[in-house]
Amino acid sequence: MIIIMLVLIVILALYSLIGRDLLHVVIAMSAISLICALLFVLLDAPDVAITEAAVGAGVSTVIYVWALRHTRRRDDDNT
């Protein structure tokens, strides 16, 4: 179970590095935070899990999407 989660985290992290559509990347990062929170619950750290779920999957996603709304959605090649 934990191994599946870790592999998923690595795959999502690689996608968020390489992906070109920034909205998809933001959602992938939010999913990373969610899987991390589940992982923390499995490892008996509920305090950290609450923080990770609230900050990582909630507030930071809101801030990223807000920033995305005021800029362009596609990643640029020549920057």
Added chain:
Amino acid sequence: MTTRRWLNGAGTWLAIIALAVILAPIFLSATPWPTVARDYLQQQGTADSGAINLVSAIYLGYRVFDTFGETIVLLVAILGTMGLLSQLEHLVEPAQNDQKALETTSRFALAQEKRRSHTLRTHLLEVVTGKVGPIVLLFGFYVMLYGHISPGGGFQGGVIVASGIVFLSLGNPQEGSFGISRPQVLIRLEILAFFTLIVIFSSGLITGSGFFGNPLADTPFPVAHIVLLNAVIGLKVGMSIGFMCIAMMGERT
């Protein structure tokens, strides 16, 4: 262009491989974890601080200094964000009726008449967030105030309170019908909470336990210090993050 893209991709993979090479020895080593601090906390932590949740006993009892630093980091981050947002407002001309000005201002939705979020709002969003908001607020205050017994604490509860505030401000049909989603109220509460935090930290000086010390350490209820700190930190975090999110969504600041 293509070589540049290829170089970017190669750089990414190089960074990943370098990270793997650095981290591999840490994962592969079989060094036993240090156990002295863990054993001490298991035997003495609850008796020292009165908190059943040892995590809150650590970050509000033994390591308050770090928590104070975290609070200040959050304060500076919010200040920087609000500085940037207020600069954004200077870039925008006041809204007029012609299409060009509307188009320009809706890109930087900050002030009352420039709100773009109203047009994107649906009845579903308003009804759901308006109904869920108070429940989220209540849960946030529960996590905040029971941080010494159950998992949670000031920071976690504060962030949940902040999302409750954002829900309430998304869900109300009229502007500012909930006092807590009004920026002036939020910023005053945050200032009050930070002032109270410093007063609590300094109150150890009077009773002789020193700055950051627990002034109630000799009384039968040493846990009151942790409960108070949790409540104040939660208020401060919730108000500042809620204030920032509301300012970003385009409320009047």
